[in-house]
Each structure stands twice: as C-alpha cells, then as structure tokens.
Amino acid sequence: MTYFRPTSLEDALAVLAEPRPAPRRVLCGGTDAYADPGARPPSGGWLDISRLDALHGIAPRDGDLRIGAATTWDAIERCALLPASLREAAHQVGSRQVRVAGSLGGNLCHAAPAADGVPPLLTLDAQVELTSLRGMRRLRLDEFLLGRRRTALAADELLTAVLLPASATAGRTAFLKCANRDGTALAVVSAAVRLRWSESGVVSQAAVAVGAASEVPVRLRALEQGLEGARPDALSRLIRESPLPELAPIDDVRGSAGLRRHLARIAVERACARCMKEAGDGASA
Incomplete structure (x- = not known):
C-alpha cells in the first residue's frame, strides 16, 4: 500500500492522472474512511489532500461565495458569511471531533442519503467545482449526486470547491x-x-x-x-x-x-x- 500526501494541487492532480490498475482513494478528514467497519486498504493506495492550501477557506470570489472542499464543518459552523441553514447543519454533523476533522468535500463525495449538509446546499443552488489536469468544470449539486454512494466525479478529478451564488443566499x-x-x-x-x-x-x-x-x-x-x-x-x-x-x-x-x-x-x-x-x-x- 502507498500513501501520498502532496502539498500542491498540481501534484495531487498529477498523481490522480497516473495510469494505474486500481484508482487511489482520496482522503481528507478521514471520518468516513476510518469509520467504515468493512474497509480495507485500497489496492491503489491513499491520496491525502488535507494539506492542500488551495482547498481550504471561505471567501467571496467572482460573484460567488467559494467554500474550499477541504474546509471543515467546524469552520463552516463558525463562518458568519454563510447562511444560517448551512451553519445549523454543520453544527449537527456528528460529534465535535468529527466536525473538526471532517470536510465538506469528503461529505459530498461520500454521497450518503442522510448527509446533513446536502439539503441546505440544494436550497442555496450550490454548484461543485471539479478539477483535473484536463481542466475545470462546474456542476449543480443535484447533477453531481447520482445516487447512494455514487457521484459524477471522474477518476482523475478532485472536488476542489463548493460555490454558492450570491442571489441564492438572500432570504x-x-x-x-x-x-x-x-x-x-x-x-x-x-x-x-x-x-x-x-x-x-x-x-x-x-x-x-x-x-x-x-x-x-x-x-x-x-x-x-x-x-x-x-x-x-x-x-x-x-x-x-x-x-x-x-x-x-x-x-x-x-x-x-x-x-x-x-x-x-x-x-x-x-x-x-x-x-x-x-x-x-x-x-x-
């Protein structure tokens, strides 16, 4: 088993783009991966993106409110820029330990039907930013979530941010x-x-x-x-x-x-x- 922890987004995307017999499993907070009682070490190895600065933080950008995919639920709960519904949902994501470690992007990619953060994001017309060496694309959240534990994420892509349009945060x-x-x-x-x-x-x-x-x-x-x-x-x-x-x-x-x-x-x-x-x-x- 291999464990790769890059410090730049470019390095992470290059690792994902490498041809391999089995894909790497992306890891950020690890709250879902470590809690799975039936989990085995992935044959393609781990890709730990928790140290990628480009994936952290909440800030306005180009008319949207951009939430980095590695931003923790604890940070979301404490951010006054965000609508009340998303902060309320963040407060109810597991225990304090889970909220400090668990990330928004990991929660969305896990695609559980009971994910607390998804309903408020849907009402806020959220989009996801998906990035690979081929470029970047944006999808509505309802287009990204295809079913239980199924998403539209390609094998060489990372979910890098969640975007909230300014118009959707009114009310x-x-x-x-x-x-x-x-x-x-x-x-x-x-x-x-x-x-x-x-x-x-x-x-x-x-x-x-x-x-x-x-x-x-x-x-x-x-x-x-x-x-x-x-x-x-x-x-x-x-x-x-x-x-x-x-x-x-x-x-x-x-x-x-x-x-x-x-x-x-x-x-x-x-x-x-x-x-x-x-x-x-x-x-x-």
Whole structure:
C-alpha cells in the first residue's frame, strides 16, 4: 500500500492522472474512511489532500461565495458569511471531533442519503467545482449526486470547491434534523428551507430540500411552486396537503417509509416557521 500526501494541487492532480490498475482513494478528514467497519486498504493506495492550501477557506470570489472542499464543518459552523441553514447543519454533523476533522468535500463525495449538509446546499443552488489536469468544470449539486454512494466525479478529478451564488443566499434559511436520539445520530429525515417575501407579505421565492427520505437528498419542486404566492398563515396547510411526489423513502432500522414521509412534512413546516419567526419584514409566524 502507498500513501501520498502532496502539498500542491498540481501534484495531487498529477498523481490522480497516473495510469494505474486500481484508482487511489482520496482522503481528507478521514471520518468516513476510518469509520467504515468493512474497509480495507485500497489496492491503489491513499491520496491525502488535507494539506492542500488551495482547498481550504471561505471567501467571496467572482460573484460567488467559494467554500474550499477541504474546509471543515467546524469552520463552516463558525463562518458568519454563510447562511444560517448551512451553519445549523454543520453544527449537527456528528460529534465535535468529527466536525473538526471532517470536510465538506469528503461529505459530498461520500454521497450518503442522510448527509446533513446536502439539503441546505440544494436550497442555496450550490454548484461543485471539479478539477483535473484536463481542466475545470462546474456542476449543480443535484447533477453531481447520482445516487447512494455514487457521484459524477471522474477518476482523475478532485472536488476542489463548493460555490454558492450570491442571489441564492438572500432570504431567510433554516435547517431541521429529525433523529432517533440527540447527538451524533444519523437523520431519519432532515429538511432545509429558504424563503423570501414580497413587499405585500406573500412568499415570493421558496426552496425546500429533504434528506434521508430518498436515495439522495432532493428539492421538493412541487411544494415550492405551491408555497410561492402564499401568505404565511397558509404555509402549514399547504405543506400538510402536499403529496411530496419527489420523495421515495425506504423502510429500515431507523424508521419506516411512512414515518419518513410524515417527518418530512413536520421538518419542513418547522423550518418554515423558523424562517418566518426570524424574518424582520412583517411575515413573522
């Protein structure tokens, strides 16, 4: 087994581009890799990108808010530049030890259905930056996440950043997680909401995403359309009446499909109520 820890992005990309019988496994915080009880050392070796300065930090750039892929959840939680929903989700990513070590990019590449960070990123219209020696490309987050543990990342690519457009950070946001116990438990269902109101007090824009109730976290486009144009006192009824057609929950040890669909409505309703409570434009709950 080989272990390579480059100090420049160029060196890391060159290693990924090398023809090998088996691909290297990329490692950053290691919180998913080390916690896998069935994991074996990868036959292609490890590529540790934790020391790449180009992958760290949160800063505005070219009209976007750029979050380096190696940025930890602890740093995201403490960054006042970021919307409340993403900081709230960061606070609930595992234990303190996991948040200090675990990275945003690693969480996205792991592509778990219950990933806490994905629903708020979906409501913020996040894009991912994928880089290789062939160049750089950008994908919407929903285009990048293809299924459970499946992404659009090519073998010679690194996820180098997550990009939030400035227009998507406007409005009030909230994240809510339903789990079987407090602390480090995986979500049975999680939900993120972003709402904006018009001067007349109705919802002018709504973005809603739910995690752990489908193969990947998804935007609830049908519900979003129903919420737009509605007054605050109608939101709860609209959420409870929506069939939530985008969801495809499963039965497992953490909850039944029926429970997940029920909790999805509760989580979205409470996240909307939190947005309304915090809004200072007369749309308080």
